[in-house]
Structure formats: C-alpha cells, structure tokens
Amino acid sequence: MWTACRSQAELPPNLFAPTAAGGWRRTSLRDLPPSESPDPVPRTSVDRLVTASYDGPGKLDARVYALSSAGVALELMQRWRPSADTVFFDHGRLFVVIKWQSADRKLLQEFVAELEKRLADADRGQ
DSSP states (O other), X not given: OOOOOOOOOOOOTTTTOSEETTTEEEEEEEEEOGGGOSSOOOGGGEEEEEEEEEEESEEEEEEEEEESOHHHHHHHHHHOOOOTTEEEEEETTXXXXXXXXXXXXXXXXXXXXXXXXXXXXXXXXX
16 A cells, blocks of 8 residues: 655744744744644644744743645634634644743734744745
C-alpha cells in the first residue's frame, strides 16, 4: 500500500522572532506533532504546528497551525469559541492562537499586530 507523506509546511522566516514589539522575549520555540495540539483543531487537517512562548510584560503562548486549506482555517475561525485571555485569527491556510497571563493589553496588541504584519509581509514577498 502506498502512503503519502506531507512535506513540512513553510512558514514565514522568523515568524516567532527572538524579540517582539512590546518588550516580549521568546523563551521557547518548537514544532509539535498535530497529535499534541492543545486546541480543538482537526488533526488530519494540520500540516504543521509551531509553538512559541514569550516573557515580558506578562507571559504568552502562541501557536500557528499550517492547515491543509484556507477553508479549514476559515471554518475554525467561524466555529472557535472565544475564551478569556485568548485571541485567535486566520491568515490564508494559517490559524493562530495566542493565550496570555497577566499581560498588558496594549503591549499584547503590539505583539499581535507585529505577528500579523510578518504574515502579510511574507505574502508580499518581503
């Protein structure tokens, strides 16, 4: 029987930079197998899962799911249940989840805005 192997989905270089707007410093960066996803994302649709943790004006954990299609990301966006201290968004075939503890809202918004800019810049080839 033949089985197909998915190649690892490409993400923008330096998506989770060592430092980020708002005074955040990355403390960990890892690729996780989809089976270890802490979120309700259909495992069979995940091509790649990258996680990063940051310290600074609080603590945050960010996860980017590279999915099999933009349609899967849009469906997740529509069905995701909002929860306290969590923000999520989609960008093409990517779905991003950011959870924080004791973070300054303005500085957290700067982190999210910078992450969205990196994704948009990657689309433009910058």
